[in-house]
Amino acid sequence: MTTVATVQWDPYDSGLAADPYPTYRRLREEAPLYYNEEHDFYALSRYSDCEQGLPDWDNYRSGRGMVLEIIKSGFEIPPGTLIMEDPPVHTIHRRLLVKVFTPRRIGALEPKVREFCARALDPYRGRDQFDLMEALGGELPMRVIGMLLGIPEADQASVRDHVGKSISIDDGSGMDVNNAALLSGDIYGDYIDWRRDHPGDDLMTELLHTEFEDENGVRRALTRDEVLGYVTILSGAGNETTGRLVGWIGSALAAHPDQRQELVDDPALIPNAVEEVLRYEPPSMVIARTVHRDAEWHGTTVPAGAALLFVVGSANRDDRRYPHADAFDIHREVGQHLTLGLGAHYCLGAALARLQGRIATQELLTRFPRWDVDWQNAKMAQTSTVRGWETLPLLIR
Template identity: 45%
Template sequence: MSTAATDIYYDPYDFAIDQNPYPVWTRMREEMPLYYNERYDFYALSRYADVEEASVDWQTYTSSKGILMEMVKAGIPTPPGLFIAEDPPQHDMHRLILSRAVTPRRVQVLEARIRELCAEYLDPLVGSGRFDLMQDFASHLPMRVIGALVGIPDEYLLNLRDHVEESARLTEEKPQDEQRLPSIGEPYAPFLKYRKANPADDFLTTLIQARFTDVFTKEERGLTDAEILNYVGMLYAAGVETTARLIGWLGKVLSDNPAQRAEVVADRSLVANTVEETLRFEVPSPIQVRVTVKPVELHGQTVEEGKIVTLLTGAANRDPRVFPDPDTFDIHRKIDAHLTFGKGVHYCFGAALARIEGRIALEEFLARFSNWHVDMSEAELIHTATIRGFHKLPVEI
């Protein structure tokens, strides 16, 4: 069925839809589980089972054509080392190298630093009566955490955060900026040059010294500068933006549900599941892009080879076939699995760190503020091709 036969319309570039996509996603799940948008020539899957299957089946739904719809349409080649836009075996080669640099030990050491950073940003807000949860806290914390992991000096991070956010932002005048991704690693070039001359026990040095067998040439080699820089750029672009929006959504949904907030304030053992339910309820990255590498049958239709298929994880996570009463936020919900971090070979590399940051940020916030109200009249969503969350979120204590 085409969009011409129904009044359902979904457009990821439509800012009005992005404000509250759930009504149209609900209709798509129930009435048109394989949706086709004629204007932009893409398909969309919205049911949990379909999104899960497509996430796992990289042999049918490839990531190698691009992770943004505009990247696919422009035919922009994947920058070297950007493994989220690669498939096995190249994906596995690059991901394994990164796993050697981002070790559980390095992530564990970050916990104390995350609490220090929370105190640095939250303590001055105590007694203020009103502040912007995003601009005064959530947008800063993940940038500083990734900086601590990689070894980027703090004094450079504010401008870098603004660069990352603005590079992802869509505007009404220019909704599709096709040239931002290939330069994802450029801002970090000075630090790579410095670290090459001054090795240390850190992330960058590990990447500089890495040796591996190239899956194509079968020869042993090290990473190129472009590969290293794209590793770093990917960590910032993916890890900073999504985690910042997660923290913002925690503030928003707990403001909207004061009775459940009071439960978490009284019992901190509920924090971890509160973070998990928030990840399900408001997905920071609710749309993923794949391209079919062969014809595939879906809901009685044939999707031809070379077609863009968007995986609506934000819709899948509210599928009543999997989650009872899915549009209700419930910190006591038993969640066996959700699709916020994807599934299969492309499961989010930073999922563990995002959960740690979300948990500590909420614990530290609740230690200082037990009751707050979001002023939605001044709140502002940021519109990007893949991220959904707040740019500004004023809260009144």
């Protein structure tokens, strides 16, 4: 079998953002290993292939980036950017973050997250419509990261805007890697300096003071640049993605009012419903790697040095893994979807993302048990890494 196929897929084509799933289906059926000549990358779109390749960090490396345009740019990855590192350094850095990013710390955020959702949604009680992204999706994740890091509330919105802007793309272009605050981290520098002198019960303080053994066997605290790297990656990885999740919850439940009613009647179903939204509409569709050694996929050799995309948005809709994968079903046994990755780089914020999805759904349904979407005025946002609603006007019933 060859990789020459009639199906074409351009991940930068914003025309596909509305519904990429028919194209993904064709990729899975007609070109399970796809090669795109224009942007020079390979792509795997079947669940079983992504499940096999993603955990294989040795053959599929993150060290040159996990976003296609970063890999292609040859951008020098700043130290501490663990999402773009490989073992053994990645293992050391990840272990350190796991040590401070504890279930206790995440669990402790629950009442604050609930209070924020209530404060954000209460003003819309009695209205007949509001934009879910403006009210909640665009605000919640950055507030939560701010709570986690100890960033003063007054400054959280400007930090969010800065990070958001750097990863938006226009049609046909990619991330401006030279200007990417996602990587530069300078926005947080002042807070780090301030926190050094004003320790608190927050993750930034812990990062500044935690000792660890580095790759040279030296026991030390993190450098300022390394702390910057961690903090920047946390906010870059956890902001837009979780915001889009909130939007997808709003649109998926509008499109399935019977299932929404079940959640109103039995809120214990909400966690699995959030899991199904994650599977059904992943905020991030692809995970990129660099091929370390020649690899054989579907009878074709993918050469060392090539960029390889794991299309997790397609894998989650693979009927071989999920019967009737295009159907949204809050009762489905979702199991291991690939929206949060798999293997060494599995999303460190998974529990925090789920917590926000669950609480946002609970607080939304408590106040507004029924809504439609004004589809005419809903607007899809596409960045090179994230897909979801920018505007989602809910019509309250």
